[in-house]
Amino acid sequence: GENVEQHPSTLSVQEGDSAVIKCTYSDSASNYFPWYKQELGKRPQLIIDIRSNVGEKKDQRIAVTLNKTAKHFSLHITETQPEDSAVYFCAASIKGNQFYFGTGTSLTVIP
Amino acid sequence: DSGVTQTPKHLITATGQRVTLRCSPRSGDLSVYWYQQSLDQGLQFLIQYYNGEERAKGNILERFSAQQFPDLHSELNLSSLELGDSALYFCASSVGEAGGPGEQYFGPGTRLTVT
Numbered sequence: 001g002e003n004v005e006q007h008p009s010t011l012s013v014q015e016g017d018s019a020v021i022k023c024t025y026s027d028s029a030s031n032y033f034p035w036y037k038q039e040l041g042k043r044p045q046l047i048i049d050i051r052s053n054v055g056e057k058k059d060q061r062i063a064v065t066l067n068k069t070a071k072h073f074s075l076h077i078t079e080t081q082p083e084d085s086a087v088y089f090c091a092a093s094i095k096g097n098q099f100y101f102g103t104g105t106s107l108t109v110i111p
Numbered sequence: 112d113s114g115v116t117q118t119p120k121h122l123i124t125a126t127g128q129r130v131t132l133r134c135s136p137r138s139g140d141l142s143v144y145w146y147q148q149s150l151d152q153g154l155q156f157l158i159q160y161y162n163g164e165e166r167a168k169g170n171i172l173e174r175f176s177a178q179q180f181p182d183l184h185s186e187l188n189l190s191s192l193e194l195g196d197s198a199l200y201f202c203a204s205s206v207g208e209a210g211g212p213g214e215q216y217f218g219p220g221t222r223l224t225v226t
Binding site: 100 | 153155168169220
């Protein structure tokens, strides 16, 4: 089955700096890669996603890049703010079935 | 509010017991997914249903089972509970488009504590 690895497990940045979280996947059939933000005790919420026919997608301060050949995708958050502090999960899915999640990155933005 | 509801919010039970967790998807969503999130762990995909039929299976134990009913709500049954089953159980739903994956909306979760 699919195996998703996520790094780093913890990340601290100064407010205003950029944060980058990287994920790799193993199954070349995976074609949908969402990113979720989960605040303590709350549900995961989708922040951005990318499909395998696209190399990059941007939404304001958040961007995701996908390298299908290398089987890795990354989340980029620019101009970080304290409210960006949360756990971020990447996931890989085959056609919307069997979503496999990374182990999460705890991001702390220091004011 | 994602539109996905889960009941109960909290559940405390003893080892060896059986519990049922319930999920109602967003209106119009045909796919339901179940996940387990243990303390300080990521989300483990358990099982997916689409319009009443099992679509995909992940790391679901044999002691666990699920089903999706004609009204599209879903239940996750956990039996012969062990201490290690204590976790937050999330349900998510999506439209489940045939042409490709859609956004998953997560419910608030059910926190299960096995004592």
